[in-house]
Amino acid sequence: MKLFTKDHEWVVIEGDIATFGITDHAQSQLGDIVFVEVPEVGRKIDKGAEAAVVESVKAASEVYAPLAGEVVAANTKLVDDPGMVNLEPEAGGWFAKLRIAAGTDTSDLMDEAAYEAFVQSL
């Protein structure tokens, strides 16, 4: 199940694990990405809290956790190859995996069709 936030993060939920990153729309708006900071494994993150940082040539942007949980994996390849976020934002450019906190609500996240409509409305 792939869901999206209004802050242009995507999240794929498989069991109690959520993999997230930024959307293709987000990377195209940011332009060339030159630096990525991913969260440390073991860190507990609240939903909507700053989970990562992505910097283009022009500016720094925060990436927010789409769900609450504990970081169980981080894509440290992005530290050496931040351009992966431009090339494969919704595949190899994933940021981190969370073990979803119990009772986490996903009802405010959008499905793909709703997200596409949201982007069109911007």
Add this chain to the structure above:
Amino acid sequence: MTTATGDSPLHTPLHDAHVALGARMVSFAGWSMPVQYPAGILAEHGWTREHAGLFDVSHMGQAFLVGPDHATTAAALETLIPAAILELAPGRQRYSQLLAEDGGILDDLMVSRPTDAPDGWLFLVVNAACKAADYAHIAAHLPAGVGLRPLEDRALLALQGPEAEAVMVALGAPVAAMKFMDCAPMTLLGSEVHVSRSGYTGEDGFEISVPAMDAMRLWDALLADVRVKPIGLGARDSLRLEGGLCLYGHDIDTTTSPIEGGLEWSIQKRRRIEGGFPGADRVRAELAAGPARRRVGLAFDGRQPAREGAEIAAKDGRIVGRVTSGGFGPTVQAPVAMGYVEAAFAAPGTELDVLVRGRPLPARVANLPFVPAGFRR
């Protein structure tokens, strides 16, 4: 210039060309300008360093300062800027700053003495964001007989990079004998243009002032050369930052003096001795005793950029300065920044920390520019 109505941004004569090229347009200083084309900032930056990049900088202010003879016009301008203009030879250009009475910088500008205009005419290029205030300031301080004539019907193109000369020569422009900061009138594709060998990238290159009605034809002819690609304001900023060049409103402003800003090279000896410009007392005192703070370059070990506004700390944690421009340098493949630090911390090699999102990022004072200048001196 094409004037827009209401609050919508102004369009340069090349606006439609940018849109057709797929540029991402942003509002900058009241103008709709291309921040990047589809190639992106990294590619545009690299192309300019290796080949030739074409920039639309028509938002900048172009004006003639007109007086009865060179001595009168130069003397009038010298009451507002610290550069020596009396000695400026025909066909030469100088960089200077409009100074406030306290020595703060109101704007920076280029002053050239055209060879084709009547004696007593100087050509000025000022920043877009400061244009209206500059013109009002200059006009309010001119003596009788000297006037300012803003040129609203001209575009300004910049062609920058190591292949810029060859591209200009291929179009029939007699630029091969020009040196850095020379300027010359010429006919290019049937248009009367004013060309200077200067720019804002740290590379060799040219700025071409062209009648607005002829701008699109010149733009298209330059872009038809395979060595030329269009470059947006995003890469212009990363190029000038690597080049150690100040961006007005960021690296220099009304709170900084030219000496603090490291611009003493632009104040010639006669002006230092004689004074006679706004803020001369401060400038001369800072030249004699050294300024309390200085603009420096900052280099970093990792890949994380430090941005404008980040605080600079000494190794004991005390805040000793602030970043005024910062980002990732595509040519040096590392973060680059400029900022002001207390004079005791301004020596190249000084170890400092830049605070980014609350964490100290190790940095050291670096010589400017970050990339060697490609000027043809």
